[in-house]
Amino acid sequence: MQEFHVDSVTGLNALCDQLRGSEWLAVDTEFMREKSYFPQLCLLQVSNGHLAASVDPLAIDDLAPLLDILYDPATVKVFHSGSQDLEIFYLLRQSLPGPLFDTQLAATLLGLGDQVGYGALVQQVLDHSLEKGHTRADWSRRPLEQEQLRYALDDVIYLGEVYLKLVASLREKGRDRWLEDDFARLADPMTYAVDPDESWQRVKGRQRLKGIQLAVLKALSAWREERAIAADRPRRWIIKDEVLLELARRMPDETRQLERIRGLESGTVKRFGETLLERIAAARKLTKGQWPEEKRRSPRLSINQEAMADLLMCSLRLLAEEEGITPSALASQGDIERLVLGERNLAILDGWRKLIAGDALLEVLAGRRAPRVEDGKIYLRP
Secondary structure (H helix, E strand, O other): OEEEEEOHHHHHHHHHHHHHHOOOEEEEOOOOOOOOOOOOOEEEEEEEEEEEEOOOOOOOOOOHHHHHHHHHOOEEEEEEEOHHHHHHHHHHHOOOOOOOHHHHHHHHOOOOOOOOOHHHHHHHHHHHOOOOOOOOOOOOOOOOHHHHHHHHOOOOOHHHHHHHHHHHHHHHOOOOOOOHHHHEEEOOHHHOOOHHHHHHHHHOOHOEEEOOOHHHHHHHHHHHHHHHHHHOHHHHHHOOOOHHHHHHHHHOOOOHHOOOOOOOOHHHHHHHHHHHHHHHHHOOOHHHHOOOOOOOOOOOOHHHHHHHHHHHHHHHHHHHHHOOOHHHOOOOHHHHHHOOOOOOHHHHHHHHHHHHHHHHHHHOOOOOOOEEEEOHHHHHEO
């Protein structure tokens, strides 16, 4: 396989000439975001099975020729656990480079593990152990070491090989179209769009707040998100979660009260104190019907419902074993309990999970199927 490191416009154009029209492209990125809100793209790797290249976006101002190829709808783009990589492409073009194939999702459907890591998947499928020494490297520093470039190229070289084997296995099992809905969700721009008004739901410890306190938290969290985006700084650098929680709990209305909040730096009070107080005051004026609500926890199951959940879990394990898939890849204990309680907007009742297990579990619930013991083994029977 030909290998290239591209750090010039001339080299990029030559690479694009060779990649154009590829049936598929294995894609990976190296990025940094420890000191920023948005990921900083530091290296982009691509392979079509005949050549592999690492492209330096810090040395090339305009990646448009390569992006045009990656966004070609006639070429399948292959990622492993690609959501973070795809966030970068969304930020570059406000759209996603479909069609997509994610080897982590495919591995789940083939019984190779639920959310299996890339190295573990390469080991299972190709019996090859990848070098892990540069996982935490600073990819923004130049020049890049040869060992880093080797590590980066190997990621897409073996990704392509894994892709071909997984596709063959899916076709053999008649499951090659089962992941279309999953891949479509992965390619949905709304997956990567940021809504500051929803950021409060990521604040750790928010469950300790209630009522008007959640309204204050929502207002402050939205402000923090907006500020982090504008400054391109991690949200924790603006105000930490625990400080937001304390502000929402106490709901100060004077600067001197802000100054008593532990962890709220004096510089932050000086620069943004008035804004914080205004946000708090506005949130406190909201009516009860405008307060945000945490998702309600499911009610406790009765003894009979617990028995039904156990019956469904037993059935789920039998169905998973039959298909060579881990039960957790199909549904969690919580999903099963919600199914017993009557919820139907569940992943187990959608797409390939519905085909493998969802319909059968509904029949168990309706009494039309049940686990039965025959010759010392359990089977799911009508």
